[in-house]
Amino acid sequence: MKTPLLISLVSLSALLSYTVNADPKTPGTHPGYTTAEMLANGIPNDLHMIDVSDIEHELQGKSxxxxxxxxxxxxxxxxxxxxxxxxxxxxxxxxxxxNQKFWDKANCGWDAFSMPKEIAQKLIAMHQSRGDDIYFITGRTASPCHFTTDYLKKTFHIKKMNDVIFAGSSRTVYTKTQYIKAHKIQIYYGDADGDIISARQAGAEGIRVLRAANSSYKPLPKNGLYGERILRDSQY
Structure with missing residues (x-):
């Protein structure tokens, strides 16, 4: 029998991931390592780590x-x-x-207390310099406001801003997949397992961003679980 603590952790993981692992036939191909493990023990040699410069080099000369x-x-x-x-x-x-009241608070003002990650600043600057189209796809529940869209535009100095896509959550499907596919996204960056799987389902590459070890979103994911490429120092 599951203990109350375990039930709470499982519930938190399911709710916060927003797109629950709907396909039990999608097991990991690698044991993976949490950000906390990587910080404590160093980066294992069996992970495929990359830098922003690597992605920039790969895209050089491409449309x-x-x-x-x-x-x-x-x-x-x-x-x-x-x-x-x-x-x-x-x-x-x-x-x-x-609770919709929470999402309205989060989406319509509280994101002012969210700190931009340095890795996102570097990635967005690089993609903007190439003229790439940038989309933000979240598993959050939508609210009748545009605060998060405006906040991201201002914070990351985005010239051509697309409205944030609120994919919502589901216990049966990966809700982000349809949007990644519809917008012909070729690279999708995310910290959760569902982000990597959603990207692959849509025919895109999912690149892992490290979730900060002090994030309230627990348990921490196992980076490299699907053999995906991982951005070095992206916990910041």
Whole structure:
């Protein structure tokens, strides 16, 4: 029988991932390592680590493409938003993640407390210099406002800003896949396992961004679980 703590952790993982692993036939091909393990023990030799410069070199001389970004723990360190939401709406649990009032707070103002990740700044600057189209696709529940879109545009100095796509969550499908495919995105950056799988389902490459070890989004994913490429020092 699962203990109450284990049930809570499982519930948190399912709700925060926003796109639950809907395909039990998609096992990992590698044991993978969490960011905490990598920080404590160093980067294992069996991980495929890359830098922004590697991607830039690969794209050199090629026509502009469409690229996509997850938001939470990929583009923004948004743990302050989720911590505040839990304290306000469900201090003893994770019910706040299914509360529209929380999402309206998060999407319509609280993202001002989300810190931009350095890796996102570098990636976005590089892709903009190439003229690539940039899309943000999140598993968050949508709200009737444009604050997060405006915040990302201002924070990352995006010249041609597309509205944030709120894919929502599902227990049966990867909700981001259809949007990655519809916008012909060739590279999708994300910290969660579902981001890598969604990209591959859509025919794109999913590149792993390290989730910060102090993120409120637990448990930490196993980076390299699917043999994907991983951005070095991207926990910041």
């Amino acid at each position: 502009p493409i469409a690229v996509g970004f997850d938001i939470d723990d990929t583009t923004l360190f948004s743990s302050p938003v989720f911590y505040r939401g839990q304290q306000m709406f469900s201090p003893n649990g994770y019910e706040y993640l299914s």
